[in-house]
Amino acid sequence: MKVGLDVGGTKTDAVAVRDDGQIAGRVRLATGWGPDAVARTVVDAVTALADSIGIERSTIGSIGVGMPGQVEPGTTRVVHAVNLGVDELDLAAAVEPELGVPVRVENDVKAAALGAYALHSGATSMAYLNLGTGVAAGIVMNGQLWRGAFGTAGEVGHISVDPNGPLCRCGQHGCIEALAGGGAIAERWARAGALPVRDVFDAADAGDAQARILRDGLASGVAAAVRVLVLTADVDTVVLGGGITALADRLMADVAAELAASAAASPFMRSLRLDGRVELLPVGSPAAALGAALIGAARDPEEALAHG
The missing domain is CATH 3.30.420.40 (ATPase, nucleotide binding domain)
Known part of the structure; x- marks a missing residue:
């Protein structure tokens, strides 16, 4: 055992x-x-x-x-x-x-990442993108973890995708984690609550301008991470997990819209069929x-x- x-x-x-x-x-x-x-x-x-x-x-x-x-x-x-x-x-x-x-x-x-791969059928390669307090990924190729030369393969959270974006704890601006990390979102929201990211979604639905900016940034950051993982490792599937994915369809709809927008603007991105390569890790x-x-x-x- x-x-x-x-x-x-x-x-x-x-x-x-x-x-x-x-x-x-x-x-x-x-x-x-x-x-x-x-x-x-x-x-x-x-x-x-x-x-x-x-x-x-x-x-x-x-x-x-x-x-x-x-x-x-x-x-x-x-x-x-x-x-x-x-x-x-x-x-x-x-x-x-x-x-x-x-x-x-x-x-x-x-x-x-290794466990998600073991539970998934049909994928030769997979990236597990963890959306929690921070953002990071694990990559599995043919059943084996890909660590990279110094063990940092998958640290997509600190890729800057917007040099004019919010300051990240790593010192850069516009990192994926600064946009999509639960800790960064809670800090920028700066309102008391047990579940700040959910509160942001609820407030955005109610028309709060700041909440809409944060919610859009989250979707943009996740979509950017998906594109990075597919364009660098060409994985079959990107599985989303972590606490933020408890938002389930509310999150996935926003991410799908971001991916669709990039596909509409680029025949190359459209050919990658990113929307069909992203899925949620089942709750629990x-x-x-x-x-x-x-x-x-x-x-x-x-x-x-x-x-x-």
Whole structure:
């Protein structure tokens, strides 16, 4: 049995995967804040998962963990996971002594990309575009993660598409993330609310001028990311995931309109049929946890394949 965990800013999703690739069990726990609490969350999630399917922890063969922030290549050291309160954490060193199982760690978006590919049928290549607090993508070719020379393949959030656009936290203007990242939208909206991006959509529907600008910018940023991913990697499919995709058809209609506008203006863009190459990850999908399980079970995590 292989186990995968997706450690998010509020919740941790854990799955147990059988050798045939089927998910045998799934649990969700609240994620603790800070390095010690995050490590405890991982241990508690693995324990709860084993209990839920009636197995001993000792029968688990591998554990993979998807984490926000940067994961230093070839290590289990996570840095700059700011939404977990983690500046630096060697996760394996923190949890392996108690779990007694090998632990591997991957960036959460890359793990989700591998899991989304495993759940998708018919695609030879795929880009998973995560629309959350920030914007980033993971690219899978023939079942294998494409990391690039320095592990930055898919960091489309910091491609500037409008030099006169809003300032991005990276220092550039008009980055895709500055337009389509939930954190940037909330900051520019600057109104109290539990779900700022949804509030922006509601206000735009009601005719608020600022909300319309933000909503249009979001659609423009997502469409730009789709074009970048297709034009650079020529993937079969771009799968959209992350918290913003909870807007579902409201988001997709805007993105489709942006893609249609570029297609109408360019025979070349029209030939790419971008509107037919974009889809949403189903709500509640265990893609990130499943991808983490595949990475944890791989003999060489750099060669982890989506088919396990």
